Amino acid sequence: YGxxxxxxxxxxxxxxxxxxxxxxxxxxxxxSTADTDILVPDMEDxxxxxxxxxxxxxxxxxxxxxxxxxxSIVPRVNALDTGLTFDDIHAVVNSKTYGISVGKIESSxxxxxxxxxxxxxESEKSVELGSTKIIAWIESxxxxxxxxxxxxxxxxxxGIAFGGEDFTNDMGIQRSExxxxxxxxxxxxAVAAKAAGITAIDTPYxxxxxxxxxxxxxKSVLPLGFKAxxxxxxxxxxxxxxxxxxxxxxxxxxxxxxxxxxxAERNGSGATSLDGKMIDVPVVKRARNLxxxxxxxxxx
Numbered sequence: 225y226g227x228x229x230x231x232x233x234x235x236x237x238x239x240x241x242x243x244x245x246x247x248x249x250x251x252x253x254x255x256s257t258a259d260t261d262i263l264v265p266d267m268e269d270x271x272x273x274x275x276x277x278x279x280x281x282x283x284x285x286x287x288x289x290x291x292x293x294x295x296s297i298v299p300r301v302n303a304l305d306t307g308l309t310f311d312d313i314h315a316v317v318n319s320k321t322y323g324i325s326v327g328k329i330e331s332s333x334x335x336x337x338x339x340x341x342x343x344x345x346e347s348e349k350s351v352e353l354g355s356t357k358i359i360a361w362i363e364s365x366x367x368x369x370x371x372x373x374x375x376x377x378x379x380x381x382x383g384i385a386f387g388g389e390d391f392t393n394d395m396g397i398q399r400s401e402x403x404x405x406x407x408x409x410x411x412x413x414a415v416a417a418k419a420a421g422i423t424a425i426d427t428p429y430x431x432x433x434x435x436x437x438x439x440x441x442x443k444s445v446l447p448l449g450f451k452a453x454x455x456x457x458x459x460x461x462x463x464x465x466x467x468x469x470x471x472x473x474x475x476x477x478x479x480x481x482x483x484x485x486x487x488a489e490r491n492g493s494g495a496t497s498l499d500g501k502m503i504d505v506p507v508v509k510r511a512r513n514l515x516x517x518x519x520x521x522x523x524x
Contacts (some may be wrong), residue, residue, distance in 0.1 A: 260461055261356035264359075264454070266300045267312050268327045269304040269390075276308060285316040295324035298359060298382075305326035310341055317345050323357030323382055325411055328390065331370045335360060337477035342380065354380060359425065363387035364394040368409045375420035383423035385454065386413045389430065401437070403444060434458035442467040446455045478511035 265286075271279045285297055289409035290297050301312035303484060313324060326338055333356065342356045358380045362371055368391075375384050388406050392399050399405065410426070415482050417424035426445045429438045438460055445469070453464050480498060485508045495504040
């Protein structure tokens with residue numbers, strides 16, 4: 225879940241929604257009413273092979289309706305090795321589409337190929353060249369090895385999304401409740417996203433009826449630097465929105481940090497303390513960034 229409408233636009237809220245079963249009209253209609261900034265209708269893993277064409281046509285047909293809900297539309301298309309990518313992108317890219325989400329990206333070459341396809345289709349459909357953004361799914365060992373070059377492969381890059389289920393499948397390991405087996409790749413994705421100036425989006429929490437588990441997972445990835453998380457069910461949205469947003473407690477503390485630091489500066493000091501903790505320039509920068517984010521969100 226993340227509202228990152230442009231690499232240069234500020235984050236309002238960290239929320240997205242991946243729509244599963246996008247070959248069903250009722251699922252698309254239901255998702256359009258969800259409290260989320262970005263909708264990601266899926267043409268990839270949640271759609272059976274014999275329904276791929278139907279999902280593609282249905283999403284194309286519903287784009288205008290979905291985009292009329294004040295949400296950015298970022299359809300997830302099939303990976304390059306499926307042979308379906310061009311047709312998927314051709315069906316969904318138009319002036320109503322903010323970007324595309326691409327599964328199973330392995331290298332920067334993949335991003336460059338997708339960008340070429342987008343440029344061709346944008347030109348054909350009279351869409352502003354370069355305007356369609358890309359979210360790349362990082363879902364394999366090779367993708368983790370190449371993640372830095374992937375994240376910076378194109379000006380179209382909006383974010384990189386970690387796919388925990390496919391990654392553990394690629395590694396031949398089991399998912400656990402603690403998530404220790406994906407701590408390293410998660411960390412690498414978050415650092416690569418930050419270095420490239422794009423958004424790190426965490427893997428969906430698949431036990432969609434376990435809200436406590438979802439909140440525990442969010443709290444574990446926030447310190448890594450993730451700014452958003454995919455949801456697969458509307459019931460997950462409230463927790464994601466709340467926990468990825470600055471709390472009132474954090475906002476008040478940030479105000480106090482700035483207040484005591486500015487007082488220290490007036491007295492000729494470049495550092496001070498608050499509640500027994502040192503307050504210096506990096507701490508103040510974090511406080512100001514948090515308040516800036518909270519202010520942007522309050523205006524959304």
